[in-house]
Structures are given as C-alpha cells and as structure tokens.
Amino acid sequence: MLALDKELLAAVADLHEIPQGAMNIRKNGQLLTRNTTANIDIVTKKDKPGIDIIIKEGTKNESVHIPVLLTETGMQDMVYNDFFIGDNAEVLIVAGCGIHNGGDGESRHDGIHTFHIGKNAKVRYVEKHYGQGDGKGQRIFNPETIIEMADGSYAEMEMVQIKGINSTLRTTKGTVGAGARLILEERLLTHGEQYAETRMDVEVVGEDGSVQVISRTVAKDRSKQVFYPRVIGKNKCRAHLQCDSIIMDNAQVRSIPEIDAQHPDAQLIHEAAIGKIAGEQIIKLMTLGLTEEEAEATILQGFLK
C-alpha cells in the first residue's frame, strides 16, 4: 500500500495496519482489498456500485472496516452500502472517506449507507471524513445514512468531519422501533470558505423508543454551517436534541431544530446554543502557561472530542 493511502487510512479509520476481521477497502472506485469472516460476509452489489455487508444473527465482538480512499483528482464516486445486522448481533462498524485532491478537478464522494438493524442488536458506527491536498480542486462529500431499527435494538452513530472538506450535505433518516435507542453524535469543524449542512429526520414509531442527538461544531474563518435536526414522536417515547456550536472569526452558524410530538406521551426536548469561546477559559489556560493560540486549540480539541 502507498504511503499516502496509509496516511488517509489512519485519518479516517484510525487504521495503522491492515485491520483484523472483516473489511473492504475501496480506492478510486475500485476494490483494493476485502476480507470476510465466518459471521460477516461482504458481497459486491450487481445492480449498482456498492456492497452488502451481512452480519449473522448473534455475532459477538466483531468489527467491520469499510474505508474509501480518493486520491485521483476529478474522481467522482457514488456508492450504495447496505448493512444487514442480524438479531442479537453486536458489532462495531468503521467507515470513512479520505480524499487527497492534489489537482484542480472536483473530487466527490457520495454514498448512501442503509442500516437494517435486527431485534436486540447493538451497533456502534463510526464515520470520519477527511480531506487533504493542495490543489484548487474541491473536495465534496454528500453522505446519506438510513437507519431502520427493530424492537429492542441499540445504535450509536458517530460522525466526524474535521477540516478539509469544502462542501458537505449530510442527511440522516431513522426509524426507531419499540424499546430501541438511537444515539446520533456529530462533530464538525469547518474553516476557510467551507459549507456544511446537516439534515436529520428521525421518527420514533415504537413504544418506549428513544433518540438522543448530540451535535458539537466549530465554525472558523468565513465558513457556514446549517443544522436541521428533526425528531417526530409517534408513540410514547423520549427524544433529546442538543446542539452546541462555537463560532469564531466571520463564520455563520444556523441551528433550526424541530421536535414534533404526535402522541400524548411523547417527551421531546431540544437545546441549542451558539457562542464564542469564553474569554475566561482562554485566560485560565494562559495562567497555566499556555499561549493564547495553545489555549484556544486546547479548548476546541476538548469541545470536539
């Protein structure tokens, strides 16, 4: 594997070696390597680009890594990945896309990830987006995530995008069954002229389903962020939306949360706050010997961790 590939893999999937267990690495639209296990199968789709990841009922302590690398300028990649997670399975899924665009063409990775989560299954999903390269070429991501949660299932979805992506529209749609719990965590840092938009649409249909949305973002320079999380409670359920943003320089952050209760026992809460770093925090860290820049970096790092 090339040094650049390794660097991108480390950034998007914390992978420093070829991972153990099931994996599928896709580079510039082609399959680079694949590994399957007794419980986890990966099959290339026949009708469109993408893969099916099939996790057997009752699988425990296994992981799947499916990073995507784009290193050619002007590369436009579109994939459909479907995850079939069997009843009672417990699995960690690490996805992510690293783009190195050293040229002037537009690099673009759009993907639709669909999760079919079985009864009482537990999933932790981590997705990181990372862009680098000095060319003028734009680096664009438009990921879409669809989550269907059967009764009693649990999913924790962590989506991270730190720098390097010029434009992103991230869409997440979810349906939560009885007693199921969905946690959506987003961490985002934009700078320069970047634009990032997040749309979340989650319906809680089953009794005692619950949703928690935690969004922490930082907008620097002249970047813009728009956030539209929406939760609909169609049954006795709970939801908590929490959006926290730090705004710096000449950036703009818009946060438009919506909670829609369609059942008398739906308990829905949203909290949204936007503000700059408190001057006191910077001063406190400076009194410990940090420079102003170090203090700011420490505060942002903690906030986005």
Added chain:
Amino acid sequence: MLELKNITYAAQDEKGKNDILNGINLTLERGRFYVITGPNGGGKSTLAKIIMGILQPTSGEIWLEGKNITDASITERAKMGIGYSFQQAPRFKGIKVGELLNLAADKDRKKRAYCETALRQVGLCTQDYINRDVDASLSGGELKRIEIATLLNRKLKLAVFDEPEAGIDLWSFAKLTETFSALHKDSDGTIVIISHQERILELADEIIMIREGVVAAQDAKEKILPGLLCSPEGCELGKGEKKYACIR
C-alpha cells in the same frame, strides 16, 4: 520578591470612569504567607488580576525579583512562576479534571500520582473526579476545589488564591487549611490568600487590608488580627466613611 509601585486601576463603565485601585504600594517577601482581606468591592480581586497580568494597571509598575514585569503577558508571568486561583473558576466542556490538572502541572509532575495528590489535598477522591468533565455537571464547591488544585503541582514563586474558602463545606475547609499550612512549610514560594475567614487569617505571617482601592493596613498577624476580630463599633480599622463589616 514582588513589588507593586503606586498601582492604580480605573475601569470604564456606562457611568464613566470608575477608580478601583488608587495607588497600591506593596512589597511581598519570598517565602512569606500573606492574607489579603477587606470589604467586598475593595479591590482585592482586581489587584490579584493585575499581579497575574489579566488586567493592565492604568499606572504604576510591577517588579518581580528585580525585573520590571509590568508589560509581561499572562503566559510569560505564568512561566516566571506566578499562579492565580480564580475567585470564579471557568468551566470547560470536554476537558476532564485529570486533563486540566495535567495541563497545569509542571513538566516533571505530569503523572497520575501527582494529580491524585493534588485532588487529595483539596479533599476530592481521585477515582470519582479524574475522568469527569470540568463542566456544568460539577457543583460549585467541587469546581472551586479543582481550581485550587490547579496550583498545587506547580513550583511557584508566588501563588495567589482568591477566596479559596468560598462555597467549601466545613469538612473540606479543614482539609484546605491543612493544605495551605503544608504548602507554606514545604515550599519557599510566597503565598497570598485573599480571604474573609478567621481560620485562614490565622495562618498568615502578615495580613494586608485593602479598602477603597488602597492598602489600609499591613502588618504582622499578631498586630492586625485582634483589631479585626471585634464588634463593628469598636473596630479600629472599621472607622472611616464606609463602615467595614467586621469578620466576626
């Protein structure tokens, strides 16, 4: 060690200029324990912030060990060995207690054992706190104690604690006074505590009274303390235009 020469400070607010410090002259010797006291609004915290470099004096000079540091930044003063524990500590989303204490600690004390000691010295159990965020979930007294702990793993020439007793329960307060005594005994740094508490005043070598932006009195504890601990009418230092509320 530290010399304040004719320090004045005026704040600008909606009503115009507001003189807060009106010519403070003060010399702090190496290795001594000072307690600064005085009525609310007298200018104690303002003075502490001027020493730390958080506020710039309107006029006057600050000298540390024969060097004029009036123009030195907060960071520079921290590196020279000045520390300040805030009266009102800020909270940090996403920074853990252990991480903050580690950031604060000197290079050779960035180990868990030192963090544990500092937490113990302020009466907190390491296991319960080290992995908690320094955010709104901490109670006022817990936050205050962590703030104090940020000075305990530093070899400081001058440590200033601004009302460390505020919001601290009786049991932790006893622990805290022990910690300050031990700090005084084990280090040759200068300690300044801003306080209204008799039990802290009793720890002092010298007491400094700041009232209406000037040093109203400075002397050995034995000389000042009896005058402070009296009824308002009989209080020597309480006389003047504005009544000084007595400590007891």
